[in-house]
Amino acid sequence: MESTLTQAEPFCIVKNLQVLFHGRNVLQGIDLTLSGNGIVVVLGSSGSGKTTFLRSLNRLNECYPGYSSSGRVNLKLSGTMSDINHSDLPLTELRRQVGMVFQTPNVLPTSIAQNISLPLKLVTGLGKSEREARLVEVLQEVHLWDEVKNRLKDNAFRLSGGQQQRLCMARVLALKPQVLLLDEPTASLDFKTSHKIEDLLIELQEHYQIIAVSHSLRQARKIADQILIMKEGRIEHLLKKEKFEDPKILQKLLEEIF
Amino acid sequence: MSRLLDICVYSWSWLATIKIFLVIGCLLWFLLSRGLPTLSKELFFGDAPVLQAIFGQVRVWDALWPACVGTLLLVLLAGLIAVPLGIASGIYLACYASSPFKRILSMSVELLAGTPSIVMGLFGFALILFLRDTFLPEANTSLLLASLCLALLILPYLIFTTQVALESLADEYQLIGPSLGLTQVQTVFHILLPAAGRSILGGVVLAIGRAAEDTAVIMLTGVIANAGLPHGLFGKFEALPFRIYYLAAEYQSPAELNSAYGTALVLLALTGLLYSGAFALHKTLEWQWNQH
Numbered sequence: 001m002e003s004t005l006t007q008a009e010p011f012c013i014v015k016n017l018q019v020l021f022h023g024r025n026v027l028q029g030i031d032l033t034l035s036g037n038g039i040v041v042v043l044g045s046s047g048s049g050k051t052t053f054l055r056s057l058n059r060l061n062e063c064y065p066g067y068s069s070s071g072r073v074n075l076k077l078s079g080t081m082s083d084i085n086h087s088d089l090p091l092t093e094l095r096r097q098v099g100m101v102f103q104t105p106n107v108l109p110t111s112i113a114q115n116i117s118l119p120l121k122l123v124t125g126l127g128k129s130e131r132e133a134r135l136v137e138v139l140q141e142v143h144l145w146d147e148v149k150n151r152l153k154d155n156a157f158r159l160s161g162g163q164q165q166r167l168c169m170a171r172v173l174a175l176k177p178q179v180l181l182l183d184e185p186t187a188s189l190d191f192k193t194s195h196k197i198e199d200l201l202i203e204l205q206e207h208y209q210i211i212a213v214s215h216s217l218r219q220a221r222k223i224a225d226q227i228l229i230m231k232e233g234r235i236e237h238l239l240k241k242e243k244f245e246d247p248k249i250l251q252k253l254l255e256e257i258f
Numbered sequence: 259m260s261r262l263l264d265i266c267v268y269s270w271s272w273l274a275t276i277k278i279f280l281v282i283g284c285l286l287w288f289l290l291s292r293g294l295p296t297l298s299k300e301l302f303f304g305d306a307p308v309l310q311a312i313f314g315q316v317r318v319w320d321a322l323w324p325a326c327v328g329t330l331l332l333v334l335l336a337g338l339i340a341v342p343l344g345i346a347s348g349i350y351l352a353c354y355a356s357s358p359f360k361r362i363l364s365m366s367v368e369l370l371a372g373t374p375s376i377v378m379g380l381f382g383f384a385l386i387l388f389l390r391d392t393f394l395p396e397a398n399t400s401l402l403l404a405s406l407c408l409a410l411l412i413l414p415y416l417i418f419t420t421q422v423a424l425e426s427l428a429d430e431y432q433l434i435g436p437s438l439g440l441t442q443v444q445t446v447f448h449i450l451l452p453a454a455g456r457s458i459l460g461g462v463v464l465a466i467g468r469a470a471e472d473t474a475v476i477m478l479t480g481v482i483a484n485a486g487l488p489h490g491l492f493g494k495f496e497a498l499p500f501r502i503y504y505l506a507a508e509y510q511s512p513a514e515l516n517s518a519y520g521t522a523l524v525l526l527a528l529t530g531l532l533y534s535g536a537f538a539l540h541k542t543l544e545w546q547w548n549q550h
């Protein structure tokens with residue numbers, strides 16, 4: 001099924017994308033064109049291939065054994081559509097530009113500051129003072145600065161789950177990505193903390209193209225501009241905001257699928 | 259019923275833990291009570307004047323000092339050879355090797371781990387014989403050869419612990435590096451190794467202990483009873499475990515046997531010192547990782 005929204009220039013074009021692990025088809029020929037502004041939320045039952053789909057946008061599936069794929073993915077990076085498999089785009093550069101935050105916060109077992117500073121140094125080679133400026137900037141961007149400014153040398157594990165997740169986001173943002181992939185970023189967090197992160201995402205959508213997997217209908221309706229529904233490795237529906245504003249329609253669609 | 263099982267399991271694990279302390283306590287008490295009274299200047303230096311003995315200006319007879327230096331050098335050399343090699347092989351197995359090749363390699367490492375130390379010694383000995391018959395007629399057993407064979411002996415511990423430490427890091431942790439756009443080398447050295455550092459340190463400690471106590475390897479590769487301080491890499495040397503071995507085997511008087519206990523105590527202390535060295539090195543690296 002070809003899912004298209006055509007009123008604006010697309011930022012993501014996927015053509016007949018197949019992903020296999022150990023010969024088993026996990027994504028079965030995805031055709032998709034995403035355009036417009038705002039957050040794209042991916043919904044679907046567990047095992048439907050949401051995570052695999054996200055990981056195929058920054059080629060992270062390649063880190064797993066038994067991976068093979070076919071098809072094409074084009075993303076809008078620095079204003080132009082680029083084939084993510086093209087040799088002109090080095091893998092490390094693609095992954096810097098397409099940042100990813102995982103389901104459970106995965107901070108480095110080192111200080112809060114170093115969590116941001118170390119990858120920044122390795123990827124960009126920036127000097128110490130520039131890194132420190134960037135550190136403050138991104139911690140403010142994720143509203144963590146006031147909470148941690150006096151304890152930057154503390155181990156990141158001492159932060160709460162929600163703080164850790166925001167630190168992980170800051171770590172990605174420090175590298176100045178253009179696309180953000182979020183894989184159920186609030187799955188391991190409580191209700192109140194989830195709300196904080198959702199509000200943060202709504203702010204961040206101004207500056208980054210966000211594609212987020214969600215496990216909650218409520219969350220999807222709150223933050224999404226478009227909803228992508230996956231089932232058994234296929235894109236089942238692509239819904240615009242008008243469609244899911246009415247909770248009944250969305251509920252019905254989801255019931256069909258789960 | 260399940261409550262009863264709970265209690266049983268609990269008391270069993272509790273007893274098992276206590277047992278460890280008991281065993282260590284008994285061993286230490288036994289060693290201390292026999293060995294402590296023998297610790298003296300004479301045990302270390304015989305009748306030689308201390309300062310001159312330490313710097314090798316005076317030959318020390320029938321005392322520990324040359325064996326202490328010998329063991330220290332032996333372990334340091336073996337570690338210097340084996341630790342970088344072992345950690346590098348572990349990294350290769352965990353992060354780079356493709357699966358059919360990996361299986362063969364892992365099997366070889368297991369085989370190496372299962373090789374008795376006396377075989378390792380024999381191998382070193384045979385190597386010298388071979389060298390003598392071919393292009394190095396003056397080759398002889400020596401400190402270097404013993405260190406090499408010891409390095410071979412401890413290599414599998416280091417490989418295994420490094421590999422397991424890296425592989426047991428959570429999937430999501432392993433993905434941090436790649437997902438941020440780090441190269442594989444950066445990921446290994448800046449993200450994975452520091453997180454696995456503690457476990458690798460455990461392997462290094464195990465390896466140090468093994469190298470410090472082994473007698474079979476060095477007996478065939480260069481240790482002798484009265485070598486004095488080691489004369490360079492190609493000289494013979496003394497070592498603490500070997501001294502304990504022959505004191506215990508050929509003692510002439512109870513006092514001599516007791517001095518074997520004293521020697522054992524010294525070996526224990528020396529090993530502890532080496533552990534602290536490894537620990538300090540790890541702390542330094544960790545500290546460096548935390549700087550930005």
Ligand SMILES: Nc1ncnc2c1ncn2[C@@H]1O[C@H](COP(=O)(O)OP(=O)(O)O)[C@@H](O)[C@H]1O
Binds near residue numbers: 045
């Ligand atoms: N690295 C992998 N190796 C093998 N199978 C995988 C891997 N990743 C995902 N799969 C399989 O692909 C299917 C979809 O997984 P995933 O994308 O994680 O689903 P979701 O995120 O929607 O729960 C599952 O059946 C899963 O077992």
Ligand SMILES: [Mg+2]
Binds near residue numbers: 052
């Ligand atoms: Mg998932």
